[in-house]
Amino acid sequence: xxxxxxxxxxxxxxxxxxxxxxxxxxxxxxxxxxxxxxxxxxxxxxxxxxxxxxxxxxxxxxxxxxxxxxxxxxxxxxxxxxxxxxxxxxxxxxxxxxxxxxxxxxxxxxxxxxxxxxxxxxxxxxxxxxxxxxxxxxxxxxxxxxxxxxxxxxxxxxxxxxxxxxxxxxxxxxxxxxxxxxxxxxxxxxxxxxxxxxxxxxxxxxxxxxxxxxxxxxxxxxxxxxxxxxxxxxxxxxxxxxxxxxxxxxxxxxxxxxxxxxxxxxxxxxxxxxxxxxxxxxxxxxxxxxxxxxxxxxxxxxxxxxxxxxxxxxxxxxxxxxxxxxxxxxxxxxxxxxxxxxxxxxxxxxxxxxxxxxxxxxxxxxxxxxxxxxxxxxxxxxxxxxxxxxxxxxxxxxxxxxxxxxxxxxxxxxxxxxxx
Numbered sequence: 001x002x003x004x005x006x007x008x009x010x011x012x013x014x015x016x017x018x019x020x021x022x023x024x025x026x027x028x029x030x031x032x033x034x035x036x037x038x039x040x041x042x043x044x045x046x047x048x049x050x051x052x053x054x055x056x057x058x059x060x061x062x063x064x065x066x067x068x069x070x071x072x073x074x075x076x077x078x079x080x081x082x083x084x085x086x087x088x089x090x091x092x093x094x095x096x097x098x099x100x101x102x103x104x105x106x107x108x109x110x111x112x113x114x115x116x117x118x119x120x121x122x123x124x125x126x127x128x129x130x131x132x133x134x135x136x137x138x139x140x141x142x143x144x145x146x147x148x149x150x151x152x153x154x155x156x157x158x159x160x161x162x163x164x165x166x167x168x169x170x171x172x173x174x175x176x177x178x179x180x181x182x183x184x185x186x187x188x189x190x191x192x193x194x195x196x197x198x199x200x201x202x203x204x205x206x207x208x209x210x211x212x213x214x215x216x217x218x219x220x221x222x223x224x225x226x227x228x229x230x231x232x233x234x235x236x237x238x239x240x241x242x243x244x245x246x247x248x249x250x251x252x253x254x255x256x257x258x259x260x261x262x263x264x265x266x267x268x269x270x271x272x273x274x275x276x277x278x279x280x281x282x283x284x285x286x287x288x289x290x291x292x293x294x295x296x297x298x299x300x301x302x303x304x305x306x307x308x309x310x311x312x313x314x315x316x317x318x319x320x321x322x323x324x325x326x327x328x329x330x331x332x333x334x335x336x337x338x339x340x341x342x343x344x345x346x347x348x349x350x351x352x353x354x355x356x357x358x359x360x361x362x363x364x365x366x367x368x369x370x371x372x373x374x375x376x377x378x379x380x381x382x383x384x385x386x387x388x389x390x391x392x393x394x395x396x397x398x399x400x401x402x403x404x405x406x407x408x409x410x411x412x413x414x415x416x417x418x419x420x
Contacts, residue, residue: 028053031417032208032217034196034231036060037068038172038403039395040223041179042410043417044188047221050414054188055215057208059195059227064176066301067225068403070368072250072281072289074264075099075168076401077114083136086384087401092137094405098175099168101407107174108284114167114264115149117158119352123268124160130268131162140165155260155354167264169284172403191215196224199235206235206391219417222394226300226371232387232394241373241381241396242319245300245312248292249340250365251347257361261288265353278339278349289365290350290357295340296322296333303367305340324378373397384409386416393417 029052033044036058044054058065075098078091102109118127127143134141141164149161183190191210198209199220208215224231229239253260266279281289296316299309316322326333339345347359373381373396385397393416402409 029219029418030055030205030217031219031221032057032206032215033221033223034208035223035225035228036063036176036190036192037066037223037225038064038176038179038406039225039398039409039413040221041176041183042406043221043223043413044410045179045182046407046410046414047417048183048186048188050418052418054183055191055217056183056188057191057194057196057210057215059193061193063180063192064173067368067371068176069173070303070366071172071400071403072292073169073172073283074114074281075109075170075404077134077139077141077164077166078137078401079116079130079134079139079141079162079164080269081133081137083133087399088133088137090384090405090408091401092139094401094408095166095168097407098170098404101178102170102175105175105178107178108171109168110284111166111168112263112282113152114164114266115153115156115158116162116164116266116268117149117156117353118160118268119158121159126268126271127160127162134162134164153262153265153354155356156265157353157355169264169282170403171284175406189215196231196234199231201236204391219391220393221413221417222392222396223398225398226369228371228394228396229373232396235389235392235394237387237389237392237394239387239394239396241375241385242315242321243300243371243396244316244319244322244325244374245297245302246294246370246372247297247302247367248294248370249367250289250291251343251350251362252290252365253288253357254361254363257357258282258286258288260354260356260361267353278346280350280353287365290346290362291365292368293336293339293346294370295336297369300371301369303369319374319376321374321376321378324376325374325380328378370399371397372399386413388416 031052032055033040048054081088194210200207205218206220222231229243232239261280267277299312344359350357381397387394
């Protein structure tokens with residue numbers, strides 16, 4: 001059955017984002033979580049707090065190795081999402097809980113706010129829509145004119161802007177490290193360099209084969225991100241989607257140009273396009289990142305053009321959904337590739353927001369790969385997608401604001417795992 005996480009109560013979050021108190025259960029359920037990103041670790045934390053014995057299997061040799069460790073550090077406010085949607089409710093609640101958790105655990109966090117700017121008359125209706133969504137979702141935001149916008153960002157160009165107070169920068173890998181500390185203290189079995197090689201069903205439980213032995217558990221949670229559909233297939237399911245990897249490439253401003261951006265500057269998203277568009281983000285270390293664009297990655301872990309995985313390419317090429325997506329957005333696909341290959345073109349995109357930025361002000365920085373779930377008809381899955389089976393919960397799509405809302409998603413997933 002395909003489901004989504006039950007929406008959290010927007011007013012019911014504990015002030016310090018503590019895990020729920022342990023719930024006595026007999027016998028103590030054993031749960032194996034596949035995937036050591038922020039969502040997998042958050043659900044493991046919640047399950048342990050409720051009395052489960054938890055094993056976490058991560059295929060890399062460190063935690064938060066992929067999407068969590070390559071994102072832009074932004075804890076989103078919830079202004080973008082349709083009122084009442086899972087993403088809106090999760091983002092608003094998650095923003096509060098992740099900031100509270102980071103502060104209480106000594107993890108770097110900066111509630112810096114954000115400007116979403118309209119630079120052309122055609123973008124003004126979209127900005128008004130975002131302002132209405134922010135108000136409906138309870139996000140602290142207000143529309144301001146150019147003089148007020150320049151009080152926050154002296155070098156910004158806009159006709160109008162939406163200032164959002166609650167957007168924050170958070171060290172998500174640092175959050176993961178604190179969760180790992182909690183899990184270790186609670187006696188969890190944490191296994192790095194332990195990819196799932198096979199999943200077998202034994203009686204009412206599961207066995208997960210890894211290079212270092214077999215994990216036996218009563219229940220399984222799949223939070224494998226870029227490989228979530230393959231883990232679901234390994235567990236005997238037929239996923240309704242396929243993960244298609246999109247690489248988001250970043251530039252950063254040279255030190256001499258970093259003064260041009262104080263915080264976060266975003267464009268008004270184009271509702272006809274599948275991705276947000278490039279934006280400017282001051283990171284916690286003071287550097288200013290610009291991007292990302294979105295190009296098809298040549299491997300599920302294809303962080304560079306030269307990172308090619310034949311197996312992943314062949315899998316994507318055989319999938320009809322990819323060709324239908326390309327047919328739907330041919331101009332966007334060509335434009336994104338061109339921007340990927342041209343520093344000057346990338347800089348022109350940034351100059352729409354901050355005209356003082358030129359091609360000589362940016363240098364290439366890192367990249368991230370987004371695990372995008374794609375349906376066979378070529379439509380992108382825009383919301384959280386879970387597939388449940390007996391004693392199994394598979395997270396097949398966890399888009400932004402997944403990192404923001406990880407603690408709240410962990411609670412929702414734990415509910416489903418222990419009810420399943």
